[in-house]
Amino acid sequence: MxxxxxxxxxxxxxxxxxxxxxxxxxxxxxxxxxxxxxxxxxxxxxxxxxxxxxxxxxxxxxxxxxxxxxxxxxxxxxxxxxxxxxxxxxxxxxxxxxxxxxxxxxxxxxxxxxxxxxxxxxxxxxxxxxxxxxxxxxxxxxxxxxxxxxxxxxxxxxxxxxxxxxxxxAVVILSDFAENGWRVTKDRVGLSLEHARVAVKYLGKFHGFTYAIKHKNLEKFKELTENLKESRYANDTIHPQYLVTLKASVQRALLAVATYQPQVDEDFVKKFVFLISDSVKYGRQRVAPREPLATLCHGDYVRNNVAYKYDDKEEPQEIMMFDYQTLRVSSPMIDLSVFLAISIYADVRYTHFDSIFDDYCTALYDSYRKHTKDEVPEFMNRTELLKEYIRFLPYSVSITSCFLFELVEPSGLSSEEMFKNEMSDEKVIERTMKTGGELVDREIANQLKEMFELSRKYNVPIEDGIDVDALPKI
Structure with a gap:
């Protein structure tokens, strides 16, 4: 999924x-x-x-x-x-x-x-x-x-x-986790604060496991991850129709932020557009493993790929991730930023960001200490992780721009029907620009505003760590 x-x-x-x-x-x-x-x-x-x-x-x-x-x-x-x-x-x-x-x-x-x-x-x-x-x-x-x-x-x-x-x-056969009380949320997007907290705590715990493996036995970590393949940015060529979607999604983001968050600095928005205009070249750089923060990450930690267990009041208690096809060694912020962008709306994410981020960090540190018996390294402190989160925001916002509308207003087509569904460039542009309506536009605009505010507040340029000379000029 x-x-x-x-x-x-x-x-x-x-x-x-x-x-x-x-x-x-x-x-x-x-x-x-x-x-x-x-x-x-x-x-x-x-x-x-x-x-x-x-x-x-x-x-x-x-x-x-x-x-x-x-x-x-x-x-x-x-x-x-x-x-x-x-x-x-x-x-x-x-x-x-x-x-x-x-x-x-x-x-x-x-x-x-x-x-x-x-x-x-x-x-x-x-x-x-x-x-x-x-x-x-x-x-x-x-x-x-x-x-x-x-x-x-x-x-x-x-x-x-x-x-x-x-x-x-290819085929993979697993047990049906529904048999043990796990289930995917009814809502495709806009999960509650309770769902968000359970999800980020579990993610921190998972990253604590993977850091522990890496720091206690680096050779074993390399052996475990050496066969993982780049499953998103390996190919330089992008299908022409997907390029149409990407270009239209950038235009939608520009219109959305100008309409609903006009206070966001115009030069900042232009820089964001420059970074994501070539999604392959930018994405390949952004997700590349960089020391010392690189660890094993899920790579697609979103609502579609997690299941919850609930109590008798339907409150989420536990979470389990699945679908490890995009597993990769990268920054842990690839998982946190994408989950908060694609699965949580601004009314939860923006309002409670500090406490949500604290939940993640606390779970990460507790897990790391438990499984390494060591203190948390300085490069994993909250400030450094937050700066890394900001670096990944253009990446997660770009995914929101080109995919959130499909979650808000799904086409309803099966994979078989997708293959047989012909769509002109004009129809692709129209669907990308309009599907999901104002709800999607406001969410994209809010994410750009959040990225702008965090970048300014913590003095982290969104192009930090990216070789901008290797990106095409627009």
Whole structure:
């Protein structure tokens, strides 16, 4: 489940003709028929190919014995496709309930299957599906076990069952965390203060784990992270239609701040526009690991990729992150800045910023001290982290500008429909500029105002750490 990358995916499809040229009623019947065929195909694939492999791995049953493998019988398989109304996704993703018999006993397992869609090889490559799935597989098979050692087995994560990484396809199968009371929030954006506090405390705790691994055993840290691939800025070429979206999103930001926050200095806004006008060159520099703050980060810590547990009053108590496809070694502020930009509105973020930031820092420091038995290094003090947060604000605000509207007013298209949905440049511009209306405009303007105020207050230029000579002039 991706966020900023998701819109990029919509703009990289090669065949965009089918849905647009087909009558709406025919499309509905086609989708129903396709879904039924998909369920049958996936059930057969699970039953005959995948489940025997998971059984043989020992992950399906704790009491598995090869001598009793012939007693394994697959029964009913339910498949429930996760649609766009629940989450914005690029992949084929579904929940499945599997009933089976082993050694005379009946069992049931609930899983989530995530697969790459059927796309041409050039599209598969342009979206970097191989790198995205490779990172996630690396997390569950290599990195998570080490984190669990540091966390005494208390790091919340779905159970890993199976994965494949092929030249033009990939799959990851995990446990269904809903079975244990976890769920994604009903709201796509604008989470409450309570949700924000739980999220940033957990994030601080996670970064405390990863710093502890790095500082106690640097060689082990390098070994764990050496195979992670750049999954967002590896390609220099941007699809032309995505470029249209990016340019339109910059114009929307300019109009929004001029309309709703006109006090923001014009030269400051121009500097922001200059930085983000080439999202690849700027983004590649911004997320590059820089010492001493670099550590292991989620890379896409947003509402779509976290699940909460609630008490009987529906107050959030715990949180668990998932979808580790954009895992990277970078500044921890990539996670904090993007979460606060994409998942929290200004009425919560701006009003309570200091206490939210304190929550993150306190959790980070407590986690670090607990797992290293050492004091927190000076370069991780609150002031230094806040300055780093400010450096990442152009990055997070640029994501808000080009993607928030999709969360506020989603298109409702599945990944399959996205591939077949043809859209002219004019339509792309219109959708980017207008979708979400005043709510989105005000939020973008507020984020620019917050960036301006923090930059001035703490004397941190937003281009700090960026080689501006390497960026194209506009």
């Amino acid at each position: 991706l966020t900023a990358e998701a819109y990029k995916y919509c703009c990289t499809a090669n065949d965009r003709s089918v849905i647009r040229r087909t009558p709406r009623r025919s499309v509905t019947y086609c989708i129903i028929e396709t879904t039924m065929t998909l369920i049958e195909t996936e059930s057969q694939w699970l039953s005959t190919i995948i489940l025997p492999k998971i059984l043989a791995s020992g992950r399906l049953l704790d009491n598995y014995s090869e001598s009793k493998a012939d007693t394994f019988r697959v029964g009913d398989i339910d498949v429930n496709v996760i649609g766009p109304k629940e989450a914005f996704m690029l992949t084929l993703c579904y929940r499945t309930t599997i009933r089976f018999e082993y050694d005379g006993e009946q069992y049931e397992r609930k899983m989530v299957v995530k697969k790459t869609p059927m796309v041409p090889p050039d599209v598969y490559e342009s979206i970097q599906f191989g790198d995205l799935f490779g990172n996630e597989i690396d997390f569950y098979t290599k990195i998570l076990p080490q984190i669990q050692k540091v966390a005494d087995g208390k790091f919340a994560a779905p159970k890993y069952y199976y994965s494949e990484l092929n030249p033009c396809s």
